[in-house]
Amino acid sequence: MSSALSNKYFNRYPRVEWLLMKLSLVYIWLDIVRHIFINDTFLPYPAGLCTFFDCSFLATPKTAWWFYSVAYFLSILYLFERWMKFTTLCMFLLSLMLFTLEESNGILNRCALYTMIFLAQSIAYFKAGPNLKKNRLQFAVQIVAAGYFLAGTSKLIASGPGWITDAPYAAVQIAKNYAYGYFNYGNIADMQMGLKQANFVIANKPFIIFLFGMSLVLELTAWVAVMSKRNAFIYGCLLFGMHMGIYYFMDILIVAIYYPMVIILINPLYTGYFVVTEAFYWLKNKLENRGFVFGF
Amino acid sequence: MKKYFLFIAYVFFLKNERGEMIPFKKYFAQNKDAGNVAHNFYIHFNQHGFMYSDGAEKPEQLRMAGKEMLAMVIKDEPVNQLDFDSLGIYRRYYFLENDELKYRDDLMYEQRIKQ
Numbered sequence: 284m285s286s287a288l289s290n291k292y293f294n295r296y297p298r299v300e301w302l303l304m305k306l307s308l309v310y311i312w313l314d315i316v317r318h319i320f321i322n323d324t325f326l327p328y329p330a331g332l333c334t335f336f337d338c339s340f341l342a343t344p345k346t347a348w349w350f351y352s353v354a355y356f357l358s359i360l361y362l363f364e365r366w367m368k369f370t371t372l373c374m375f376l377l378s379l380m381l382f383t384l385e386e387s388n389g390i391l392n393r394c395a396l397y398t399m400i401f402l403a404q405s406i407a408y409f410k411a412g413p414n415l416k417k418n419r420l421q422f423a424v425q426i427v428a429a430g431y432f433l434a435g436t437s438k439l440i441a442s443g444p445g446w447i448t449d450a451p452y453a454a455v456q457i458a459k460n461y462a463y464g465y466f467n468y469g470n471i472a473d474m475q476m477g478l479k480q481a482n483f484v485i486a487n488k489p490f491i492i493f494l495f496g497m498s499l500v501l502e503l504t505a506w507v508a509v510m511s512k513r514n515a516f517i518y519g520c521l522l523f524g525m526h527m528g529i530y531y532f533m534d535i536l537i538v539a540i541y542y543p544m545v546i547i548l549i550n551p552l553y554t555g556y557f558v559v560t561e562a563f564y565w566l567k568n569k570l571e572n573r574g575f576v577f578g579f
Numbered sequence: 580m581k582k583y584f585l586f587i588a589y590v591f592f593l594k595n596e597r598g599e600m601i602p603f604k605k606y607f608a609q610n611k612d613a614g615n616v617a618h619n620f621y622i623h624f625n626q627h628g629f630m631y632s633d634g635a636e637k638p639e640q641l642r643m644a645g646k647e648m649l650a651m652v653i654k655d656e657p658v659n660q661l662d663f664d665s666l667g668i669y670r671r672y673y674f675l676e677n678d679e680l681k682y683r684d685d686l687m688y689e690q691r692i693k694q
Contacts, residue, residue, distance in 0.1 A: 321609065321610070322609060322610035322615070323610065324608075324610060325654075327619065327622075327651060328619075328622045328626070388610075388615065388618065442585070446585075449585050449586075450585075451675070452585040452586060452588075452675060453585060454675060454680055455585075455586075455588035455673040455674060455675060455680065456585060456588055458588065458673045458680055458682070459588040459589065459590050459673050462590040462592075462613075462671065462673075463590060463612075463613045463614055463617075465602075466590060466591070466592040466593075466600065466602060466603060466613040467602055467603050467604045467612045467613050467614075468602050468604055468605065469600065469602035469605060478680070481680050482680065485675070485678050485679075485680065
């Protein structure tokens, strides 16, 4: 039965799965867009597109609300599957522009993954054909896997094996991250928590070296996720564990990377929907076999 | 000097003329927090081609960066309504020494903020 269940989950691309993925993606996307408009109200360090032309108009409250309305409108089109080539392409371009605004405030390389997911979906729609249902999911999986693989290779290029052997220096990063909380809000408990976590790392060096090593292996082998839907799900769970570990120890959770990964590889809304409906039909069959009659 | 993520453990904070720490989010706009100020530091150093890591930056480089960072913090803020007259921006540098977590605070720049 478990094999039949997993075949049903991993070998199909039902519409409800696509719909729930889109719903999750736009919910988080709109929240990030809103966050950027609230926080990035000027462009101190023009980056990317903003080095070619003056895009300070993006950072004014009036245009911010106009762009936010456009983002909402595109999200509705996206959810209702209207003009998808145009819609996904516009979402990509809007993302690119807004996330450039964030990069122009010195916050680098955070939202690239989200932007590229819309481009990947746009390519799937332009390509169309009989594989569209698979491609619009699979292309996004490829983007996520590529993002993590690049993260792993850049660590190796920047620091070589030092990334693993120097892992105990995570203690200073932990102290730093918790200190942010103290210097932002003045709550001394943040500082104490940082000291506690940092001392745990110093006292358990082999464990931290092991965790850093495993995380690097996970990132460098993320391409395995593109080979099948089952692999994508398994890798999604492993990467989820990695992010939770980083969050617990270091107080770091980069929303614009973590959420698209979870949505694309695990799709929690659909997984939940699948588990509940399968459990319901399993129970219904059991009861019917015992003579219960349902009116639906 | 090792220049990668693990070794760059800097936090930036503010103190008034009485030496009291001024929490960013209690006094200034939401987008002017310790994280954003830190991003400004790295961008400033990258733009000027200065090296940064291991607390080895030159005092003049810190002063230049601090002046720019502090200007961004007080930009468009009603500074005359604050209950202090001057602000200093500090860089806290965390490091490990003999398996012990230590830190050093350096004043980057300070100025009178009230007109």
